[in-house]
Amino acid sequence: xxxxxxxxxxxxxxxxxxxxxxxxxxxxxxxxxxxxxxxxxxxxxxxxxxxxxxxxxxxxxxxxxxxxxxxxxxxxxxxxxxxxxxxxxxxxxxxxxxxxxxxxxxxxxxxxxxxxxxxxxxxxxxxxxxxxxxxxxxxxxxxxxxxxxxxxxxxxxxxxxxxxxxxxxxxxxxxxxxxxxxxxxxxxxxxxxxxxxxxxxxxxxxxxxxxxxxxxxxxxxxxxxxxxxxxxxxxxxxxxxxxxxxxxxxxxxxxxxxxxxxxxxxxxxxxxxxxxxxxxxxxxxxxxxxxxxxxxxxxxxxxxxxxxxxxxxxxxxxxxxxxxxxxxxxxxxxxxxxxxxxxxxxxxxxxxxxxxxxxxxxxxxxxxxxxxxxx
Numbered sequence: 001x002x003x004x005x006x007x008x009x010x011x012x013x014x015x016x017x018x019x020x021x022x023x024x025x026x027x028x029x030x031x032x033x034x035x036x037x038x039x040x041x042x043x044x045x046x047x048x049x050x051x052x053x054x055x056x057x058x059x060x061x062x063x064x065x066x067x068x069x070x071x072x073x074x075x076x077x078x079x080x081x082x083x084x085x086x087x088x089x090x091x092x093x094x095x096x097x098x099x100x101x102x103x104x105x106x107x108x109x110x111x112x113x114x115x116x117x118x119x120x121x122x123x124x125x126x127x128x129x130x131x132x133x134x135x136x137x138x139x140x141x142x143x144x145x146x147x148x149x150x151x152x153x154x155x156x157x158x159x160x161x162x163x164x165x166x167x168x169x170x171x172x173x174x175x176x177x178x179x180x181x182x183x184x185x186x187x188x189x190x191x192x193x194x195x196x197x198x199x200x201x202x203x204x205x206x207x208x209x210x211x212x213x214x215x216x217x218x219x220x221x222x223x224x225x226x227x228x229x230x231x232x233x234x235x236x237x238x239x240x241x242x243x244x245x246x247x248x249x250x251x252x253x254x255x256x257x258x259x260x261x262x263x264x265x266x267x268x269x270x271x272x273x274x275x276x277x278x279x280x281x282x283x284x285x286x287x288x289x290x291x292x293x294x295x296x297x298x299x300x301x302x303x304x305x306x307x308x309x310x311x312x313x314x315x316x317x318x319x320x321x322x323x324x325x326x327x328x329x330x331x332x333x334x335x336x337x338x339x340x341x342x343x344x345x346x347x348x349x350x351x352x353x354x355x356x357x358x359x360x361x362x363x364x365x366x367x368x369x370x371x372x373x374x375x
Contacts, residue, residue: 001082001089005041005048009115012036015044018053023104025063026070031110031117033075033097034128038112043089052087059090073099101128126285130325131309137285138326139180141187142203147173149188150181151198180328190284191328194233201230206290209240213247213295233279233329234336237272240293244271247295264356273345274371276338278304281325286367302371307364317362318350349373
């Protein structure tokens with residue numbers, strides 16, 4: 001407890017005195033639940049002085065009722081009672097919420113920023129709804145677009161696999177709306193543009209992959225190569241995969257009539273899966289960031305904008321879990337045989353690395369998801 005108090009208030013720790021109003025405590029819970037979780041110490045003033053809680057009130061029950069009645073939807077918190085310098089302090093552990101976004105009874109959607117709370121911006125609120133699966137950004141129409149922004153030859157090739165002659169269809173627009181390539185206003189959806197657009201980066205400039213190869217193990221080491229891969233998502237995956245294969249070291253020797261690798265080489269499907277996963281599950285509502293692939297002497301990193309959805313945790317990824325932030329993109333990439341919806345891809349990556357005694361790490365860093373694969 002002393003060590004915790006010594007940290008002072010920060011992005012994961014808040015102090016509250018016994019006189020705190022229920023609505024104020026609820027705001028702290030909402031902000032932590034909408035962010036990465038945190039701890040509230042009840043009975044500690046803002047300056048870190050332990051003032052304790054009076055014995056004439058059942059504070060555990062009081063806090064539990066606030067979490068259930070003043071937070072929407074209701075929140076489960078963990079309450080621990082401590083005695084510090086003969087004074088009672090309640091530690092309230094607020095988890096990262098599974099049912100984001102949370103709001104107060106005053107309809108405030110709050111997030112934690114540093115040691116303070118603030119109302120979520122429209123973009124932040126949209127991401128919270130995306131994480132809950134209540135809103136899908138890839139279904140949104142892109143302003144100023146229409147059928148003229150689509151590669152109709154590519155669409156015709158796609159539908160031909162289902163015995164549909166798209167070019168001969170009288171109501172092409174209706175078909176495109178029914179398959180979520182166009183929205184109800186005739187605009188191309190984000191997913192439709194990324195899968196069948198003539199030049200998706202014209203409207204979505206950062207919906208691409210940046211590749212960088214460094215001569216060493218740090219970002220400030222010599223840059224050997226840098227490329228930006230654009231186009232539709234299937235083209236991005238194929239092109240980025242070819243670039244990675246071209247840069248991977250492949251020392252080998254001749255043994256008999258065949259060439260034998262001297263060091264372990266990941267199968268192509270590992271890199272392909274990580275590229276597909278990044279393209280399919282990234283948060284395209286984050287406009288200022290790209291998918292990034294960084295290659296170092298000892299590892300390769302795949303960095304994708306956007307945190308994991310509410311129901312997905314880092315621990316679940318290596319065991320297999322299927323989730324859909326972008327259902328339109330997922331549908332088309334699955335139909336084009338780039339992915340399945342069984343959640344087998346990342347477990348395959350994990351098993352391949354572990355069996356080769358290689359380190360693999362899944363992590364959330366800020367508003368990004370990162371996979372680090374040791375070479």
